Amino acid sequence: MELIKAFLRRPAAASILSLIGVLAFYVVFGGVDLFKLAKAASWVNFAANLGIVAIPVGLLMIAGEMDISIGAMIPAGSITTAILSGYYGLPMWVGMAGALALGVLVGTVNGLLTVRTTVPSLIVTLGTLVGMQGIVLAAAVLLTGNASVTLAAPDWAKFVFGQLIGGSHQVIILWWLGLAAIFAFVLHKTRYGNWIFALGGDKVSARNAGIPTERLTITLFILSATAASFVGMCQAIQFNSAQVSGGMGYIFNAICCVVVGGVILTGGFGSVIGIFMGTITFAVVAQGIYFTQIDRNWSNLIIGAMLLIAVAMNESFRKLALSQVRRTAKKEA
Amino acid sequence: MTVLTTHKGGFGRLARRPEAGSFLGMIVVYIFFAALGGQNFVGSPGWSSWLNMAAEIGTIALPVGLLMIAGFLDISVGAVLPASSLTVAIISGHFELPLYLGVAGGLAVGLLVGFVNGFLVTRTTIPSLILTIGTMFGVMGLTLGLTILIAGSTGVFIVPDTLSHAIFGAALGGMFQIGIFWWLGFVALIYGMLHLSPWGNWVFALGGDKESARNAGIPTRALTIQLYMLSGFAAAFVGVTQVITFGSAQVAAGSSFIFNAIMCVVIGGVTLTGGAGSVIGIVFGTITFAIVNQGIFFSGLDPNFGSIIIGALLLTAVLSNDTFRAMALRYSARK
Amino acid sequence: MKLSKMLATTAVLLIGASSAYADGAKIFVIGGKADDPFWSIVKRGAEDAGKVVEAEGGTVTWLAPQNYDNLGVDAAELIRQAIDQGATAIVGPDWVPDAMDPAFKAVVDAKIPLVIYNAGGIEAADRLGAMNYVGAVDYKAGVAGGDYLGKAGGKSGVCINSLPGAGNIEAYCKGFGDGITAAGGKADVLPLPATAEGNVTAVSQAIKAYLLQHPDVDSVFTTANLDAVGAVQGIAQAGLTGKVKVCGVNFDQAILSQIDAGTQACAVDQQGYQQGFYAVSILNGYVNYGLTIPTREILTGPGIVDAINIKSTLSGAKEGTR
Numbered sequence: 006m007e008l009i010k011a012f013l014r015r016p017a018a019a020s021i022l023s024l025i026g027v028l029a030f031y032v033v034f035g036g037v038d039l040f041k042l043a044k045a046a047s048w049v050n051f052a053a054n055l056g057i058v059a060i061p062v063g064l065l066m067i068a069g070e071m072d073i074s075i076g077a078m079i080p081a082g083s084i085t086t087a088i089l090s091g092y093y094g095l096p097m098w099v100g101m102a103g104a105l106a107l108g109v110l111v112g113t114v115n116g117l118l119t120v121r122t123t124v125p126s127l128i129v130t131l132g133t134l135v136g137m138q139g140i141v142l143a144a145a146v147l148l149t150g151n152a153s154v155t156l157a158a159p160d161w162a163k164f165v166f167g168q169l170i171g172g173s174h175q176v177i178i179l180w181w182l183g184l185a186a187i188f189a190f191v192l193h194k195t196r197y198g199n200w201i202f203a204l205g206g207d208k209v210s211a212r213n214a215g216i217p218t219e220r221l222t223i224t225l226f227i228l229s230a231t232a233a234s235f236v237g238m239c240q241a242i243q244f245n246s247a248q249v250s251g252g253m254g255y256i257f258n259a260i261c262c263v264v265v266g267g268v269i270l271t272g273g274f275g276s277v278i279g280i281f282m283g284t285i286t287f288a289v290v291a292q293g294i295y296f297t298q299i300d301r302n303w304s305n306l307i308i309g310a311m312l313l314i315a316v317a318m319n320e321s322f323r324k325l326a327l328s329q330v331r332r333t334a335k336k337e338a
Numbered sequence: 339m340t341v342l343t344t345h346k347g348g349f350g351r352l353a354r355r356p357e358a359g360s361f362l363g364m365i366v367v368y369i370f371f372a373a374l375g376g377q378n379f380v381g382s383p384g385w386s387s388w389l390n391m392a393a394e395i396g397t398i399a400l401p402v403g404l405l406m407i408a409g410f411l412d413i414s415v416g417a418v419l420p421a422s423s424l425t426v427a428i429i430s431g432h433f434e435l436p437l438y439l440g441v442a443g444g445l446a447v448g449l450l451v452g453f454v455n456g457f458l459v460t461r462t463t464i465p466s467l468i469l470t471i472g473t474m475f476g477v478m479g480l481t482l483g484l485t486i487l488i489a490g491s492t493g494v495f496i497v498p499d500t501l502s503h504a505i506f507g508a509a510l511g512g513m514f515q516i517g518i519f520w521w522l523g524f525v526a527l528i529y530g531m532l533h534l535s536p537w538g539n540w541v542f543a544l545g546g547d548k549e550s551a552r553n554a555g556i557p558t559r560a561l562t563i564q565l566y567m568l569s570g571f572a573a574a575f576v577g578v579t580q581v582i583t584f585g586s587a588q589v590a591a592g593s594s595f596i597f598n599a600i601m602c603v604v605i606g607g608v609t610l611t612g613g614a615g616s617v618i619g620i621v622f623g624t625i626t627f628a629i630v631n632q633g634i635f636f637s638g639l640d641p642n643f644g645s646i647i648i649g650a651l652l653l654t655a656v657l658s659n660d661t662f663r664a665m666a667l668r669y670s671a672r673k
Numbered sequence: 674m675k676l677s678k679m680l681a682t683t684a685v686l687l688i689g690a691s692s693a694y695a696d697g698a699k700i701f702v703i704g705g706k707a708d709d710p711f712w713s714i715v716k717r718g719a720e721d722a723g724k725v726v727e728a729e730g731g732t733v734t735w736l737a738p739q740n741y742d743n744l745g746v747d748a749a750e751l752i753r754q755a756i757d758q759g760a761t762a763i764v765g766p767d768w769v770p771d772a773m774d775p776a777f778k779a780v781v782d783a784k785i786p787l788v789i790y791n792a793g794g795i796e797a798a799d800r801l802g803a804m805n806y807v808g809a810v811d812y813k814a815g816v817a818g819g820d821y822l823g824k825a826g827g828k829s830g831v832c833i834n835s836l837p838g839a840g841n842i843e844a845y846c847k848g849f850g851d852g853i854t855a856a857g858g859k860a861d862v863l864p865l866p867a868t869a870e871g872n873v874t875a876v877s878q879a880i881k882a883y884l885l886q887h888p889d890v891d892s893v894f895t896t897a898n899l900d901a902v903g904a905v906q907g908i909a910q911a912g913l914t915g916k917v918k919v920c921g922v923n924f925d926q927a928i929l930s931q932i933d934a935g936t937q938a939c940a941v942d943q944q945g946y947q948q949g950f951y952a953v954s955i956l957n958g959y960v961n962y963g964l965t966i967p968t969r970e971i972l973t974g975p976g977i978v979d980a981i982n983i984k985s986t987l988s989g990a991k992e993g994t995r
Contacts, residue, residue: 124656153838244749249838310476590708
């Protein structure tokens with residue numbers, strides 16, 4: 006009993022339960038073959054591409070901020086890589102450095118505007134989102150005359166960033182696992198992690214406690230923008246082409262992953278394992294429908310329902326956890 | 339100590355109103371595009387272009403702004419718009435029932451979704467951003483599934499009768515869509531509700547501090563549900579006018595309204611944290627946004643740069659609002 | 674004890690149930706997103722052919738991306754997913770050859786019969802080792818529109834691109850430009866910002882403004898259903914009805930009524946229903962009975978719907994098959 010209570014208190018609990026619920030739904034109502042689903046690469050690839058972006062977006066949310074410009078940063082990363090190394094024929098590492106540098110630049114802009122003004126990060130990143138959508142389109146059309154750009158990456162780049170393991174699993178999955186491990190370590194085992202939680206709890210108290218809040222916030226924004234352009238870069242290398250787009254889909258998907266994973270919007274609570282499981286759950290929901298005979302027309306309805314149920318579960322478990330703490334505190338008083 | 343000579347209610351006071359920033363922004367963008375766009379932009383083609391766009395986004399931005407003042411977000415407006423258009427089209431086009439029934443159906447869909455949003459936001463602790471993203475997906479899914487199930491395709495076609503077309507879809511002078519006058523009507527209505535009635539005070543109080551508002555005896559739950567039903571209604575209304583004006587409704591419509599409405603509200607000086615804002619500011623913000631969006635096509639600028647200009651203008655407008663507000667607070671603090 | 678036995682039996686039954694249909698063809702169709710007016714018709718064609726497939730013990734599964742933000746990448750992933758899920762036949766469009774060809778090669782390497790449809794042309798089918806190509810080519814659809822408007826007297830045209838970046842839309846506009854230039858005119862593209870997406874009023878106002886600023890333009894080519902309706906409104910508001918001709922890709926009842934009323938000159942028909950229907954039927958025949966269609970290129974378009982053949986097209990649109 007105590008074990009179950011302890012499990013429910015962890016932020017990842019609801020996402021694990023949602024995952025079980027979603028799988029049960031698909032098996033019972035969709036006739037899904039679980040073995041086939043487990044072997045399939047499609048949802049894992051989807052999860053990896055989304056997951057690398059979801060983790061820093063989640064860290065920002067724990068710190069009490071929001072970054073929606075990632076939607077435009079993913080195509081920005083792939084277009085930059087493709088234009089530099091594909092269209093202009095510059096060496097591969099130039100294209101890669103360009104994409105990552107763009108991420109650093111946009112992240113810095115986001116961070117500076119958020120800390121130096123009282124404009125909320127949602128609005129700041131909305132502005133950079135729209136701006137980057139325009140820059141990516143203008144750059145592609147004016148420089149190359151096309152809205153999609155080809156790239157023929159050299160073998161070493163393909164091996165590290167763009168190969169298929171076993172013919173089906175993208176190597177970015179390994180990058181995702183590695184980055185998740187690093188972020189989990191930083192968030193839960195280092196003082197930087199404590200700082201992030203403190204920042205999300207109360208910004209003023211955090212600053213008074215001596216935490217370098219401004220530098221921390223800017224660093225987090227740089228991480229999220231660079232992670233997004235990294236994903237775009239990998240896609241350009243793997244798929245030999247980059248496409249201009251508005252990227253709105255990524256935004257909602259990333260927020261869903263983070264929120265299903267137990268991170269609360271107001272900040273101060275969450276875990277990397279939770280975001281990781283939330284990403285897997287979302288990927289199974291979004292891609293699992295293809296393994297069923299349920300009409301695709303209903304897929305958004307299923308996504309919406311799953312999101313609401315998962316978040317509601319998150320809220321109840323968190324309340325349970327907090328009430329448990331209060332009860333224990335009272336007992337000890 | 340500097341003594342500022344002020345006339346009673348002089349220019350200084352006007353400049354410190356929260357709407358001053360958005361008003362200034364509106365004038366600046368108008369002059370910018372007038373210089374580039376020439377005769378067409380300052381004449382009725384220009385005015386009608388951005389007014390037509392402002393009317394639609396503005397109608398939705400008003401209740402979205404109210405919600406933001408009260409401390410909430412509504413992302414589902416983007417899905418309610420096509421849901422309402424298709425309801426009208428299916429009832430009156432596919433099933434060929436009279437158009438007033440279709441319109442009633444469309445508006446009812448908006449009110450229903452708004453009620454569900456408000457109910458869930460007040461009964462659970464799910465934040466409004468996530469909740470309305472969830473209802474957005476849900477409504478999108480229902481719209482597509484039901485439309486294909488009933489009508490067999492993603493778009494439905496209607497031929498509006500002359501009376502309905504005159505009420506909802508006429509174009510006066512060939513260019514100015516009647517939605518403009520509906521919008522102005524809504525502006526007057528919402529202005530009265532927010533700034534001239536106790537209900538409006540409740541909305542500001544709710545945005546300031548929810549707990550204190552409830553303790554002060556304000557029916558916060560009912561108020562929140564009313565606000566969400568208002569935004570659902572507005573989105574449904576725009577859906578109705580669009581389907582009657584153009585005679586066609588498609589499932590894949592409305593997505594841009596979500597962030598566009600938020601942009602208009604923010605340019606208009608409403609803060610995201612709630613508790614401050616004004617209807618006039620939202621109107622200025624909407625006009626600014628519409629001028630920027632449509633002005634590009636009158637200027638000689640490459641439309642590929644369109645999004646860059648919009649993004650830059652959004653940031654400039656928001657930053658200048660921010661500066662104005664800081665100046666205003668500093669001045670009053672100095673006194 | 675009883676619970677675990679029940680779970681085990683359920684699991685076995687479910688796995689067994691899914692293998693009961695191993696007799697027929699397991700056809701996977703990769704297509705556009707479900708709320709796309711054109712692709713919902715293609716899906717309808719595939720599903721109607723699927724009725725025969727299912728009667729013979731097979732299945733037709735439709736795989737589509739969530740949106741068009743990353744067409745090539747998403748579609749390539751869906752192709753590989755079809756292989757993973759044990760497809761015995763695959764239908765796919767070659768929207769972005771650079772991104773999707775490796776995935777198609779994997780299909781052929783796995784000895785799964787492949788039909789390319791909707792994009793890529795017979796060249797793609799030859800290059801990839803597919804059985805047939807079924808469909809029109811987006812580029813050629815644009816050319817047909819440009820050619821029609823050019824021959825109708827158009828000297829200066831504009832292609833409305835409300836989804837910059839999507840490969841199919843870009844191909845339409847390129848084709849339009851080449852078509853009208855070949856007929857003696859010139860062409861330009863009007864890209865719309867993301868803030869106009871899904872907003873027919875914004876599109877119509879933008880077209881109105883563009884036409885007033887560029888008074889020499891007399892032909893408008895649209896690449897989306899709502900854009901065509903918006904274009905006619907925009908032209909009316911600019912007071913240019915009759916002076917500016919509109920043609921567009923795809924159509925629905927609203928567009929057909931515009932052609933009937935004379936406010937739209939033509940619509941380019943790719944007969945999406947046929948693309949889905951024939952691609953699935955060819956593969957079903959091959960997997961079950963070894964039948965082939967030696968005419969490897971099966972063109973379903975581009976056809977032109979204009980005032981001449983409007984009446985017959987109207988009845989089909991009502992059914993949701995045109």
